[in-house]
Amino acid sequence: MTTPSPPLPARSVVVARALADAGVRGEVVELPDSARTAAEAAAALGCLVDQIANSLVFWADGRPLLVMTSGRHRVDTVALARRLGRASIDRATPEQVRAATGQAIGGVAPVGHPAPLETVVDESLAEHGQIWAAGGTPHTVFPTTFDELVRVTGGAVHTVTS
Template sequence: MSEEHPGIRRFREEHARRGGRGEIVVLPDGVHTAALAAEALGCEVGAIANSLLFDADGSPVLVLTSGAHRVDPVVTAERIGVASLRRASPDFVREHTGQVIGGVSPFAHPAPLPTYLDPWLARHEVVWAAAGHPAAVFSTTYEELRDITGATPVEVV
């Protein structure tokens, strides 16, 4: 048996500490989009919660959005009360989350991040989100995801 990736291990520990009840699954390496993850998991793409880090004038903002949506940065910035949001660079993402793009989990970061949650995810009984590595996901519910992240619901489109 191979050793678990450190990012997944850190996520697993924080998930347990926060009382997460979902299953952690490691998918094949080629599953690197919401659509491919949904296919591998047998769910709708809208049930995939993408963890997207944005740069709000140098400050990180995490948006957990349905795989069926693209975040409108202008509308979302206005709704959360920041001047602007732009997609974060890979270095900015790693600095603020300790993870790489494609594997950013909704929590288990070096420091707490302001986090917003797409209410569209509530339409799904089970939601899947990244678990600290691009090939790892965990199951949860909208309510549990909101509660364990402390996220504020906000329409992102």
């Protein structure tokens, strides 16, 4: 006899529905420990930090910009602004992140936002057959692939480092 999984947090239910609507097979799972950082997520999942698709929200020319980057990378905002033809890209405040995504920093999923966000996907995530992204809270994640992540976010693929 199998034990039913406990219900997901409300934010993760929204993400799970968006994933299902997009035809994503991977399910949102809740981890017992925090996955707020790429290192925490990798340790909890037993994978490389490179396989963690960090969801970072920036503010670019007055609008939110979601950058899905490998957990091993730091986004070079000056280089990325140049690539995207933006005047500047700055880290969003916690309030801006919540307003744009409906989610808190450390748990921002690539989908399930109040409105679609312009998204950039780090090309280095393509190096892995399976990657993991946040599921709407700092304790939830889901498995995906690079191609699927690009498809469900409508993201533009770029190098995000210098």
